[in-house]
Amino acid sequence: MIYEIFRQEREGQPFQHGGSLEAPSLAFAGAYAREFYGRRDESFALWIVPREAVEEIREPYVADVFDRDYRRVDGYSLKVKLKEARERAGTA
Amino acid sequence: MSAREAEFLQYVEEGGAVETGDSMPDEYRAALIKFIEMHGNSELMGVLPEREWILRAPTLQRKLALTAKVQDEVGHSQLIYRVVEDLGKPREACLDDLISGKTKFHNVFHYPTKTWGDVAVIAWLVDAAAIISQKALLKCSYAPYARIMKKICWEESFHILHGRDCILALMTGTDEQRELVQEAVDRWWGPLMQFHGNPILAEEDPMYRWRIKSQANEEARQQFLDGYVPQIWELGLTVPDPKLRKRDDGVWEYSEPDWAELKHVVTGHGPKTEERLGFRRWSRDETAWVRSAVLADPA
Amino acid sequence: MQVADTVHLPRGKAFVNPDVDLFLQLADDELMLGWRNSEWTGIAPFLEEDVAFSSIAQTEIGHARAWYELAAEELGTDADALAFDREPDEYRCSPFVELRLVPDWARTIARHWLYETADAIRIADLKASDDPSVAGLAEKIDREETYHRMHADMWAERLRDEPRFLAAVDDLWPYSLGMLRDSQREQLCERVGRDPVDAIERGEHTEDLRPLWEDMTMVRRSVPGATW
Numbered sequence: 246m247i248y249e250i251f252r253q254e255r256e257g258q259p260f261q262h263g264g265s266l267e268a269p270s271l272a273f274a275g276a277y278a279r280e281f282y283g284r285r286d287e288s289f290a291l292w293i294v295p296r297e298a299v300e301e302i303r304e305p306y307v308a309d310v311f312d313r314d315y316r317r318v319d320g321y322s323l324k325v326k327l328k329e330a331r332e333r334a335g336t337a
Numbered sequence: 338m339s340a341r342e343a344e345f346l347q348y349v350e351e352g353g354a355v356e357t358g359d360s361m362p363d364e365y366r367a368a369l370i371k372f373i374e375m376h377g378n379s380e381l382m383g384v385l386p387e388r389e390w391i392l393r394a395p396t397l398q399r400k401l402a403l404t405a406k407v408q409d410e411v412g413h414s415q416l417i418y419r420v421v422e423d424l425g426k427p428r429e430a431c432l433d434d435l436i437s438g439k440t441k442f443h444n445v446f447h448y449p450t451k452t453w454g455d456v457a458v459i460a461w462l463v464d465a466a467a468i469i470s471q472k473a474l475l476k477c478s479y480a481p482y483a484r485i486m487k488k489i490c491w492e493e494s495f496h497i498l499h500g501r502d503c504i505l506a507l508m509t510g511t512d513e514q515r516e517l518v519q520e521a522v523d524r525w526w527g528p529l530m531q532f533h534g535n536p537i538l539a540e541e542d543p544m545y546r547w548r549i550k551s552q553a554n555e556e557a558r559q560q561f562l563d564g565y566v567p568q569i570w571e572l573g574l575t576v577p578d579p580k581l582r583k584r585d586d587g588v589w590e591y592s593e594p595d596w597a598e599l600k601h602v603v604t605g606h607g608p609k610t611e612e613r614l615g616f617r618r619w620s621r622d623e624t625a626w627v628r629s630a631v632l633a634d635p636a
Numbered sequence: 637m638q639v640a641d642t643v644h645l646p647r648g649k650a651f652v653n654p655d656v657d658l659f660l661q662l663a664d665d666e667l668m669l670g671w672r673n674s675e676w677t678g679i680a681p682f683l684e685e686d687v688a689f690s691s692i693a694q695t696e697i698g699h700a701r702a703w704y705e706l707a708a709e710e711l712g713t714d715a716d717a718l719a720f721d722r723e724p725d726e727y728r729c730s731p732f733v734e735l736r737l738v739p740d741w742a743r744t745i746a747r748h749w750l751y752e753t754a755d756a757i758r759i760a761d762l763k764a765s766d767d768p769s770v771a772g773l774a775e776k777i778d779r780e781e782t783y784h785r786m787h788a789d790m791w792a793e794r795l796r797d798e799p800r801f802l803a804a805v806d807d808l809w810p811y812s813l814g815m816l817r818d819s820q821r822e823q824l825c826e827r828v829g830r831d832p833v834d835a836i837e838r839g840e841h842t843e844d845l846r847p848l849w850e851d852m853t854m855v856r857r858s859v860p861g862a863t864w
Contacts, residue, residue, distance in 0.1 A: 264485065265419050266684050267428075269631040272790050277684040279783075280691055281412060285492075303358065384678035391674050395856040395864040396716045397701045400674075401694055407677050408690040415683035428683075453855045453864070506864055513859050620679035623739035627681035631794055 248274040249299055251292040252282045260292055271295075349548045354480040357423050365547050369479055370424050371440075372549055377417035378435045378442035380410050385613045386450040387459065395453065402499045406460065409492045416485040423481065436618045438605045443467075445528050447607020454517030457507055458525050460500025462569075466532045466561050468493050473552035508572050522569065523577045530578075530591065531599040533557040562589040655767070656707050657728065660718070661838070662758075663703035664729035665815070667719055668845075669751060670696030671852060675738045692748075692784055699777050706769060720856045724849045730838050732811035734845045745795060746804035749788040750812035750828065756785060757823045758816060810836045 248268055251260040263282045268274035274293050282288045314320030331337040338346070342362045355361055387407050394400035418428045434440040445463050450456065471490055477483045507514040536555040544550040562581075566589070569576060580592045602610070673693035680686035704715035711718070732751065737743040759781065762774035795801035809828070813821050813835035825832050855864070 264416060264488070265423075266415065267419075267632065267682070268684060269794065273631075273684075273794075276688055276783075276787055276790060280688045281415070281684075284687075284691055301358065381678075388678045390855075391677060392671065392851050393855045395720070395862075397697060397704075397719055399864055401697055404674050404677060404690060404694050404697070408687055408694075411678060411683060411686045411690070415687065418683070453858075503864075510862050510864075511859055514862060616679075620739055624679075624681035624741055626800070627741045630798055632682065 246270075246274075247296040248278070249294045249296050250274075250278045250282055251294065252288040253290040254288060256289050258289075260290070263288070263291075265296065346546065349478040350546070352548075353478065354483075355478050356480050364543075366424060368543060368547060369482070369549060370421055370426050372544065373417060373424070373479075373482055374421050374426065374431055374434075375441050375443070377414050377421060377431060378440055379446060380414035380417060381435070382442040382446040382613060382617075384410050384414075385616060386446060386448070386609070387456065390450065390453065390456045393453070399503070403456070406496050406499060409496070413485075413489050413492070416488065420481050420485060432617075432621065436614055436621065438610075438614065441603050441605075444531055444599055444602045444607070445525075446613070447602045447610045448525070448528055449609050451524075452517050452521060453503075454507065454519075454521035455525070457500060457503035457518060458521040460496055461504050462500075462522075462525065462529055462565060463532075464493065464496045464500055465565055466529055466557075468497065469557050469560050469564075470533065470552070473550065473557065476548070476551045478548035504572070508574075518572075519574055522574055526577050527595060527598070528602075529561075530558070530594040531596070533561070535594075535596050535599070559589055562591070563587075656710050659703045659707035659710075661728040661730075663700045663707060663718070664727045665733050666696045666700035666703065668727075668729045668733040668848070669747075670694070670700060671848065672733060672735070672737065673744075673748075675736075676744065679739070681741055688787060692787065695780050695784065699780070702773055702777070706773065720853050724841065724846050727841070727845070727849075728838065729841075729845075730811070730815040731836050731840065731842045732808070732815050734842045734848065735808075735811070736844045736848070740804070742795065742798065742800035743804040743808065745788070745791045746801060746808050747812075748784075749792040750805065750808055751815070752781070752785050752788040753827050754812050754815050754820075754824050755781065757820050757827070761820065810834060814838060 246268060247265050248271075249265050250263045252263040253260050266274065266277050266281060268277050271293065275291075278291050278293050282291055328337065341360075342364075345362055345365070349355065355365075384407050387403065387410075391400060391403045391407060394403050418431055421431055422428050431440070435442070445459075445466075450459065468490065471486060471493065474486045475483055475490065477486065504518060507518050534554040536553070539545045539553050542550070545553075563583075566576065566581065566583075578592050580590060583589050601607075605611075605614075670693045673689060673696060677686065677690045677693065680689050700719065701715050704718045708714050708718055732747065735743075735747070737747060759774050759778050763771055763778060765771045765774065792801075805828075809830055810833050812828075813824060813832065814837045816824055821832060821835070
């Protein structure tokens with residue numbers, strides 16, 4: 246069975262994919278993961294996941310057909326309104 | 338070439354990364370498998386000349402270092418064969434083809450190791466030659482392979498230091514010990530010069546077009562000579578090539594390597610090829626029951 | 637081949653010191669077992685296991701070195717001299733660790749499992765030693781051994797119905813008993829779940845030792861006294 250190994254390089258960092266290995270069971274996979282991704286003390290923690298449990302989604306979102314700028318920073322232009330508001334308040 | 342293939346070619350030429358699940362031309366997939374499989378074979382066969390010397394290492398420190406080095410190489414073959422398997426060729430099929438002589442492995446691993454001098458020279462010079470090629474593979478268009486190359490290059494860094502340390506211990510030792518090194522250099526020079534392959538023009542090599550390889554054979558060899566001949570000479574060692582010299586323009590000149598020997602060796606006729614493949618066959622047969630008993634897919 | 641009563645060191649100094657004798661027993665056991673286990677490097681049943689088993693061999697040799705260093709302090713020599721510069725009959729290892737088991741994985745795992753189980757008992761006693769350097773070293777070794785035990789138990793569990801493995805444990809059981817002192821053997825019987833049998837004791841070497849020694853020391857002997 247193939248297991249995917251994710252490793253955390255240092256405490257607090259995200260887990261990143263390290264590689265994969267073949268093992269008879271989760272226990273064996275754990276032993277091997279320690280060796281492959283830990284014998285040089287190079288990982289703070291490991292996740293061991295059977296490959297079949299991992300689902301990959303490529304290009305997760307359909308490209309915007311209709312404009313959805315309301316949820317992006319570039320959808321907001323405040324300069325003109327701010328100038329007018331300051332003029333009104335006499336603070337321009 | 339079809340439109341899709343042209344599109345793919347443009348994509349990799351412009352630096353695009355290819356992942357396992359991506360659609361790729363059959364030719365690209367086949368070229369990848371062949372190239373990467375040979376690399377895996379080489380790591381696995383490279384273990385055999387060295388492992389005998391683990392048992393004979395003359396100090397506890399050397400025994401530990403050599404065991405760790407060989408362990409790394411086995412680990413590298415695991416990483417590499419996993420990449421090949423995800424491309425469609427299972428590990429057992431790779432091992433079948435290796436043992437039957439159908440697929441190849443690098444020339445240097447077909448030669449005998451005769452003394453502790455060989456152990457030191459291999460870790461110093463043969464590994465150096467290999468690392469130059471490996472660094473170039475960091476830019477491979479096939480991303481899973483480029484990623485394992487990063488881990489491989491990182492682990493190889495101690496191998497070079499270990500090699501140098503062994504060499505320096507011998508070169509500051511007795512006359513007999515110094516002679517071990519010179520004798521080993523004399524024997525390994527030919528295979529080392531052949532290691533990077535005969536010069537092929539990049540434009541003619543599909544491996545470059547697909548960005549599987551990104552360094553020309555001659556460039557790699559020049560890099561090796563530039564890095565290591567000074568190291569060899571500064572220890573008072575000689576290289577068995579009277580023509581070897583560095584020109585004013587920085588290019589190294591040398592006697593033409595024996596390309597016929599290279600071809601002869603990698604097609605399965607090296608001095609130790611038969612014996613080592615036989616040893617692999619034997620150990621694999623003896624442990625077949627273990628794989629049947631514990632792994633999902635029996636041997 | 638008997639075990640010599642005295643050990644001759646390069647400087648010709650002979651000794652009969654019980655503590656040093658114990659250190660050498662422990663060191664020689666670990667060195668020989670580490671050497672035998674490293675025979676599998678490159679040819680283990682599958683690649684992942686090859687890497688794991690190689691680490692175990694390295695750790696054993698590291699532990700051997702630590703015990704040699706303790707002995708070396710007492711004797712005024714160094715670990716490498718003790719590891720490599722004695723005659724075969726001067727080693728104090730148990731016959732158990734001398735046996736050549738490659739390419740038999742069942743026997744290898746049987747030894748691995750029996751050895752680790754016995755060693756755990758031995759280490760526990762050493763952790764309670766009056767000598768702080770012994771207790772301290774045993775403590776450090778014990779921490780690393782956790783991984784070995786886990787690995788051995790995992791394989792023993794996986795192979796528990798495999799006839800080859802069961803036959804191997806039968807065969808090697810007397811050897812594993814002989815590894816321990818009399819007072820420790822009952823604990824081993826309990827942990828392994830077997831009745832005691834006539835043990836194969838320390839004191840006499842197997843015929844596997846001399847070829848191992850010749851290979852192990854050949855480079856070292858080729859230039860005596862050299863630095864490598």
